[in-house]
Amino acid sequence: MNIGILITGTEFATGTKQDTNSTMFAKMAFEHGLDVVFIHICKDDEIDITKNVQFALEFCDILVVSGGLGPTFDDVTREALSTALDEPLVYDEDWLDFLKKDYKSRNVELTQMRKRMALRLSNSKPIPNKFGKAIGFFYEKNNKIVIALPGIPQEAKSMLNYALNALGHRDKIREVKLFRTFGIKESDVSNLVKDYKGTFINVSACGVDVYVQDAVSDQIKSILGKYIYSDDNLEMEEVLGKLLREKKLTIATAESSTGGLIVSRLVNVAGSSDYCLGSVVSYSNQAKMDILGVKQQTLELYGAVSEQTAKEMLLGAKKLTNADIVLCDTGIAGPGGGSEEKPIGLHYIGIMFKNEVKIFKEIYQGERNYTRLYISQYALNLARLALLNDDELFA
Amino acid sequence: MNIGILITGTEFATGTKQDTNSTMFAKMAFEHGLDVVFIHICKDDEIDITKNVQFALEFCDILVVSGGLGPTFDDVTREALSTALDEPLVYDEDWLDFLKKDYKSRNVELTQMRKRMALRLSNSKPIPNKFGKAIGFFYEKNNKIVIALPGIPQEAKSMLNYALNALGHRDKIREVKLFRTFGIKESDVSNLVKDYKGTFINVSACGVDVYVQDAVSDQIKSILGKYIYSDDNLEMEEVLGKLLREKKLTIATAESSTGGLIVSRLVNVAGSSDYCLGSVVSYSNQAKMDILGVKQQTLELYGAVSEQTAKEMLLGAKKLTNADIVLCDTGIAGPGGGSEEKPIGLHYIGIMFKNEVKIFKEIYQGERNYTRLYISQYALNLARLALLNDDELFA
Numbered sequence: 001m002n003i004g005i006l007i008t009g010t011e012f013a014t015g016t017k018q019d020t021n022s023t024m025f026a027k028m029a030f031e032h033g034l035d036v037v038f039i040h041i042c043k044d045d046e047i048d049i050t051k052n053v054q055f056a057l058e059f060c061d062i063l064v065v066s067g068g069l070g071p072t073f074d075d076v077t078r079e080a081l082s083t084a085l086d087e088p089l090v091y092d093e094d095w096l097d098f099l100k101k102d103y104k105s106r107n108v109e110l111t112q113m114r115k116r117m118a119l120r121l122s123n124s125k126p127i128p129n130k131f132g133k134a135i136g137f138f139y140e141k142n143n144k145i146v147i148a149l150p151g152i153p154q155e156a157k158s159m160l161n162y163a164l165n166a167l168g169h170r171d172k173i174r175e176v177k178l179f180r181t182f183g184i185k186e187s188d189v190s191n192l193v194k195d196y197k198g199t200f201i202n203v204s205a206c207g208v209d210v211y212v213q214d215a216v217s218d219q220i221k222s223i224l225g226k227y228i229y230s231d232d233n234l235e236m237e238e239v240l241g242k243l244l245r246e247k248k249l250t251i252a253t254a255e256s257s258t259g260g261l262i263v264s265r266l267v268n269v270a271g272s273s274d275y276c277l278g279s280v281v282s283y284s285n286q287a288k289m290d291i292l293g294v295k296q297q298t299l300e301l302y303g304a305v306s307e308q309t310a311k312e313m314l315l316g317a318k319k320l321t322n323a324d325i326v327l328c329d330t331g332i333a334g335p336g337g338g339s340e341e342k343p344i345g346l347h348y349i350g351i352m353f354k355n356e357v358k359i360f361k362e363i364y365q366g367e368r369n370y371t372r373l374y375i376s377q378y379a380l381n382l383a384r385l386a387l388l389n390d391d392e393l394f395a
Numbered sequence: 396m397n398i399g400i401l402i403t404g405t406e407f408a409t410g411t412k413q414d415t416n417s418t419m420f421a422k423m424a425f426e427h428g429l430d431v432v433f434i435h436i437c438k439d440d441e442i443d444i445t446k447n448v449q450f451a452l453e454f455c456d457i458l459v460v461s462g463g464l465g466p467t468f469d470d471v472t473r474e475a476l477s478t479a480l481d482e483p484l485v486y487d488e489d490w491l492d493f494l495k496k497d498y499k500s501r502n503v504e505l506t507q508m509r510k511r512m513a514l515r516l517s518n519s520k521p522i523p524n525k526f527g528k529a530i531g532f533f534y535e536k537n538n539k540i541v542i543a544l545p546g547i548p549q550e551a552k553s554m555l556n557y558a559l560n561a562l563g564h565r566d567k568i569r570e571v572k573l574f575r576t577f578g579i580k581e582s583d584v585s586n587l588v589k590d591y592k593g594t595f596i597n598v599s600a601c602g603v604d605v606y607v608q609d610a611v612s613d614q615i616k617s618i619l620g621k622y623i624y625s626d627d628n629l630e631m632e633e634v635l636g637k638l639l640r641e642k643k644l645t646i647a648t649a650e651s652s653t654g655g656l657i658v659s660r661l662v663n664v665a666g667s668s669d670y671c672l673g674s675v676v677s678y679s680n681q682a683k684m685d686i687l688g689v690k691q692q693t694l695e696l697y698g699a700v701s702e703q704t705a706k707e708m709l710l711g712a713k714k715l716t717n718a719d720i721v722l723c724d725t726g727i728a729g730p731g732g733g734s735e736e737k738p739i740g741l742h743y744i745g746i747m748f749k750n751e752v753k754i755f756k757e758i759y760q761g762e763r764n765y766t767r768l769y770i771s772q773y774a775l776n777l778a779r780l781a782l783l784n785d786d787e788l789f790a
Contacts, residue, residue, distance in 0.1 A: 005410070014431040015400070015421020016595065026410020036409040038443070039436040048433070048454065055450050059443065176411070187509075190467040200405045200439065200469055202412060203547065211406060252682075259662025260655030263676045267654025270730050270763055278682035281658045281674035283667075287647075291675065291686070291715050320686050335665050367526055367549040369663055 003034040004060035006042065006052055008067035008077050009151055013043045021066055021153055025160060030176075032164045034062065044068055049080035057144050062167075064160065067151030069134040071114040078119050081148060085141065089119045092126050095135045102133070120148075127163050131155045138163050177217040181227040182207035182236065182381045192223050205366070205373040206236065229384055236380045237265040237272075243387040244275040244325075251383065252323035253279040254292055254313040256304065257331035257347060261376045277321045282313065292316030303342065305330050307359045310348040318352055325386065326352040327379045333368045347375050351382045356394060358382075398429040399455035401437065401447055403462035403472050404546055408438040416461055416548055420555060425571070426628065427559045429457065439463050444475035452539050457562075459555065462546030464529040466509040473514050476543060480536065484514045487521050490530045497528070515543075522558050526550045533558050572612040576622040577602035577631065577776045587618050600761070600768040601631065624779060631775045632660040632667075638782040639670040639720075646778065647718035648674040649687055649708040651699065652726035652742060656771045672716045677708065687711030698737065700725050702754045705743040713747055720781065721747040722774045728763045742770050746777045751789060753777075 005022050012019035022039040029036050037060050042048045049068065056063050068077030082089050096118040103110040120126060120137035127136035127147070132155040138147045147163045149156045176198075181189065186203045189210060193199045198213040199220070207229070212220045221228065229239050244251055253262045263279035266272055280291050285304055288294040294312040302308040313328040331347030338344035343363065350359040362378060364371050385393045400417050407414035417434040424431050432455050437443045444463065451458050463472030477484045491513040498505040515521060515532035522531035522542070527550040533542045542558045544551045571593075576584065581596060584603045588594045593608040594615070602624070607615045616623065624634050639646055648657045658674035661667055675686050680699055683689040689707040697703040708723040726742030733739035738758065745754040757773060759766050780788045 013433050015418045015425065015434065016597070018415075018418050019434075020413075023410045023413050030410065037438060038408050038447075039410060039414075041434040043432060051450075051453070052433075055446075058446065178411070187466060194468055201467065202404070202406045203465075209406070209412075211411060253676075255655075258659070259667075259671075260650075260657075260659035260674055260676060261662075262655075263678070264653070264655035264659050267656075267676075267678060267767075268764055272654075273678060273732075276654070276678050278678040278686070279655055279674070279676035280686065281648075281655060281662075281676065283658070283662060283671050283673040287673035287716055291673070321682055337668075365526070367553070368665055370526070370549045372662075 001034055001062060002037045002060040003029045003062040003064065004037055004056045005029075005039045006049075006056055006063060006065045007040070007151070008042055008044055008049055008065065010043045010045075010074070013041045021151065021156055024153065024157060025064055025066070028157070028160055028164065029064075034164075044074040044076060046076040046080045046083070049077055050084045053081060053084035053146070057146075061143065062145045062147065064147045064149065066149045066156050069117065069136065069148065069150045071111075071117055071133070073113070075116070077148065078116065078121075081121060081139075081146065085121065085139065085146065087121045087123060087139070087141075090122045091115070091118050092120050092135055092137075095126065099133060124148075125166075127159045127166075129155055130158055136163070138166070177212050177214055177231065178233050179210045179212065179217075179221065179224055179228045180207060180230040180233070181210060181224055182229055182377055184208060184224070184227040189224070193220055196220060205370045206377045226385070226388070226390065229381060235265075235268070236377055236384065237269050240380050240384050240387075241266070241269040241272055241275065243384060245271075247387060249324035249387070250275050250277050250321075251325045251327070252277045252317055252321040253379070254317035254326065254328040255279055255281045256283060256288070256313070256329060257333045258329050258372050258376045258379070259283055261372055262327060262329070262379050265376055265380065277323050280317055280320065288313065291320075293319070305332055305342055305346055305348065307348050307361070310350040310359045311357055314350050314352040314357055324353070325383050327383055329375050329379055331375060333371045333375075335368060345371060347378075349375060349379050349382065351379070351386055351393075353383075353386045353394065358393065396429055396457060397432045397455040398424045398457040398459065399432055399451045400424075400434045401444075401451050401458060401460045402435070402546070403437055403439055403444055403460065405438045405440075405469070408436045416546065416551055419548065419552060420459055420461070423552075423555055423559065424459075426573070428571075429559075439469040439471060441471040441475045441478070444472055445479045448476060448479035448541070452541075456538065457540045457542065459542045459544065461544045461551050464512065464531065464543065464545045466506075466512055466528070468508070470511070472543065473511065473516075476516060476534075476541065480516065480534065480541065482516045482518060482534070482536075485517045486510070486513050487515050487530055487532075490521065490523075494528060519543075520561075522554045522561075524550050525553055531558070533561070571606050572609055572626065573628050574605045574607065574612075574616065574619055574623045575602060575625040575628070576605060576619055577624055577772055579603065579619070579622040584619070588615055591615060600765045601772045621780070621783070621785065624776060630660070630663070631772055631779065633664050635775050635779050635782070636661070636664040636667055636670065638779060640666075642782060644719035644782070645670050645672050645716075646720045646722070647672045647712055647716040648774070649712035649721065649723040650674055650676045651678060651683070651708070651724060652728045653724050653767050653771045653774070654678055656767055657722060657724070657774050660771055660775065672718050675712055675715065683708065686715075688714070700727055700737055700741060700743065702743050702756070705745040705754050706752055709745050709747040709752055719748070720778050722778055724770050724774055726770060728766045728770075730763060740766060742766075742773075744770060744774050744777065746774070746781055746788075748778075748781045748789065753788065
């Protein structure tokens with residue numbers, strides 16, 4: 001069964017404020033076995049909401065509408081739903097009684113505007129609000145269901161939960177798995193998985209994320225193999241952190257182009273002080289010499305962006321920290337600094353593990369900070385592969 | 396003039412992944428003086444996209460459609476736009492040439508699927524893609540404009556920028572200025588600016604952003620004073636980078652809790668190699684001693700999170716790099732590691748400038764990485780204030 005999400009709220013529709021309800025609802029619906037098919041965000045405008053509801057119902061069996069059930073002038077979702085579904089609004093008498101008592105007890109006038117919070121569509125069923133004053137409801141007609149909820153997250157969450165349970169599992173549970181991969185191109189992934197229906201992919205500097213139907217996930221897992229760094233929606237640094245902790249090993253970095261991004265990502269993980277020792281970010285040549293002990297001659301002969309410099313950076317950081325794994329990078333992130341011989345995007349990424357040193361050359365063409373993120377992911381992935389005893393890496 | 400945003404992408408429409416392009420686009424459109432009226436997110440489905448485009452154009456003058464211009468089977472936005480707008484697709488010959496050369500140089504076959512990345516609507520204008528292979532375009536008919544962009548953020552950002560500039564200010568409905576502040580609380584900002592109509596505020600770990608109507612911007616600028624680090628939508632590291640370049644000074648950091656985030660942010664700025672020398676990220680006590688020369692006695696007596704340790708970190712980094720400004724931090728980002736005496740969130744942030752050392756104590760209670768971002772902003776702001784000869788900082 002399909003479900004769509006319509007968020008009303010001018011601050012969200014204008015991008016002034018990031019809506020987060022939609023993602024929360026999507027997750028809840030997903031876990032309930034429903035298939036979310038769209039997220040729409042529109043302004044608190046009666047005509048906009050009316051049109052959006054009518055349009056949205058073309059695409060889904062269940063529509064969640066959240067926001068605009070409160071007491072103020074711009075809360076107009078009730079009225080829009082009434083128009084869109086051609087159903088009058090009526091007071092929920094029980095809820096109106098509750099409001100009367102509640103306002104009286106607080107010595108606040110229950111104005112006409114506030115009374116609207118007890119209105120729901122005729123022929124709808126109430127969804128009680130444990131935390132607030134606005135009632136929600138669900139309404140079914142012609143095999144379409146509309147669930148109306150307030151916009152305040154904690155109220156909406158418990159009310160959607162109530163509604164989903166009341167709804168029951170009308171359709172079989174749908175299961176999707178996410179494989180996060182690195183080191184394989186989007187087009188290659190696409191070719192490998194294109195015959196598996198319901199698969200979709202998403203690309204970023206951190207690699208290719210592959211969403212697959214549970215029924216075929218084992219097959220796809222074996223196809224993508226070691227390119228998969230997470231089947232559990234983890235970041236690379238979390239995966240690596242788990243491996244380091246498991247094997248009781250430590251890590252340090254010597255960074256140039258990434259400028260501290262690799263170590264900062266390692267430290268993103270809570271508890272990383274157990275295995276991450278630190279880093280030398282030698283952005284200048286002087287720092288490469290003074291802190292890491294890279295030879296002046298090496299820099300003069302081969303340049304800062306070279307296999308030789310990368311190697312000496314690794315050795316320097318190893319000497320300073322004695323970490324079990326040392327990662328390094330040196331490169332040209334751009335937009336300046338390229339030459340014919342050494343183009344923008346050229347990077348050397350290195351790893352030292354068990355006293356062995358490996359340096360990899362990579363040219364990545366992207367915006368400066370996208371490139372730096374990619375290179376940091378590359379380096380962290382090297383460490384992951386090394387810990388998994390990857391034969392190609394440490395033969 | 397109204398603008399609407401349509402994001403295509405099954406992972407976003409299903410709430411599997413949080414879309415962030417819409418907020419980025421909304422911000423860019425807003426700063427261009429346009430009024431964002433909705434955000435719609437639909438699946439990579441040709442019929443869904445077609446219907447959404449037609450529906451969306453009822454609400455806006457300009458529609459940004461992002462996603463689905465790539466080479467894979469689920470990239471179907473081009474085809475949907477062709478149907479929705481009743482306009483055939485044609486190859487952009489220049490872009491096709493570019494693709495031919497590019498693929499040939501990389502020895503990769505330019506398949507029929509990949510050639511589609513040179514397709515655009517007949518009668519549209521191309522939007523070049525500096526970072527990727529898919530061309531974008533804008534298309535105008537019956538006073539409605541459609542801007543088609545890829546979904547990859549770095550590509551989409553620069554291309555939307557290009558499109559908005561090409562569009563020009565056809566109807567400058569809004570003049571808003573953004574003041575980015577740090578070091579002043581949201582409630583204090585709110586009190587100071589509440590009487591100025593049309594002002595709104597957005598809070599993050601990087602401070603309080605204040606959007607104000609142009610007519611009163613001078614008044615608000617003088618009210619917020621030195622708390623404003625940018626009136627030009629710059630990040631703190633960009634502002635600081637400009638000051639360092641102007642004054643021909645260099646910077647380095649010695650980091651613990653921030654774990655390389657400060658230096659990584661400095662290096663985010665293109666050309667930062669002119670003034671950023673590097674960093675020692677001494678996440679472990681051993682690294683603090685071995686690389687920075689913090690005394691064992693200091694660590695034993697006062698602990699790693701102390702004014703004394705911060706001071707020795709500064710002196711160590713100064714000795715290693717001889718930078719004109721050195722920043723440091725040591726603290727407990729959480730969620731573990733707190734005690735009654737030293738609670739989670741406790742940080743010491745230091746600056747050394749003109750041979751003077753200043754250490755500041757700050758307790759910030761937030762999620763681990765939110766805290767680290769805040770502390771990095773705090774440190775960068777110290778350097779900004781020092782360079783502006785702030786009396787309170789260096790009396």
